[in-house]
């Protein structure tokens with residue numbers, strides 16, 4: 001069995017190519033980046049030169065794969081036409097940049113139905129996803145991320161993600177499994193039994209061949225809280241045993257586990273700056289035994 005790959009989200013400020021060095025600096029084996037400011041609609045322009053520099057740096061690096069996380073503003077479940085158009089454009093932009101830099105795919109928070117219910121919005125989401133895929137180049141995949149279950153977020157259950165993916169009927173549809181979100185949504189992944197049950201449900205509702213990437217985050221909040229608060233690996237309610245069970249399950253073979261954790265404070269007491277060497281090394285130790 002090939003091991004899971006361990007990496008993390010890194011900043012690409014100063015040029016998209018700078019993310020490669022940041023990934024290597026924290027000993028990541030894979031990276032995730034934003035290709036545009038996550039709280040802004042306006043898409044960041046990447047010059048041909050910046051893309052070329054990224055590709056050169058990536059080729060020379062030890063990184064095995066890269067992912068792009070779409071901006072947070074996008075909502076394919078919105079009832080506002082203009083908002084829906086902007087949302088679709090942001091995802092098309094991310095997928096086309098993924099293609100340019102050779103990233104595996106784009107991770108997407110599908111959106112929120114804001115109380116209208118999943119059934120009221122599912123066909124709009126499916127139509128939108130089909131349009132997005134037909135307007136963007138292969139091969140990058142589009143991975144829908146499971147949600148913590150707050151504010152009408154689409155995809156707190158694996159069955160919702162399965163319904164959308166079956167509806168779109170494309171080989172380019174995939175899933176990003178966020179461990180903190182799953183735990184907050186009520187999936188008890190603190191030990192082997194819970195992790196087995198999660199992957200069994202994943203297989204039944206979606207199919208494990210669609211599992212493309214994991215967001216490896218511990219949870220600051222307890223099981224079923226529906227609150228999305230990430231914690232450093234082993235420091236939250238999921239704990240080391242849960243991550244060991246996730247990393248050693250056969251479903252995780254070859255899958256990138258990307259950290260989106262707060263990180264540890266620096267020695268001079270500064271705030272954590274996101275995924276760091278300490279979290280990466282810790283996750284690797286749980287993988288490698």
Ligand SMILES: [Zn+2]
Nearest residue numbers: 145178215260
């Ligand atoms: Zn995530």
Ligand SMILES: [Zn+2]
Nearest residue numbers: 180181228230
């Ligand atoms: Zn989250």
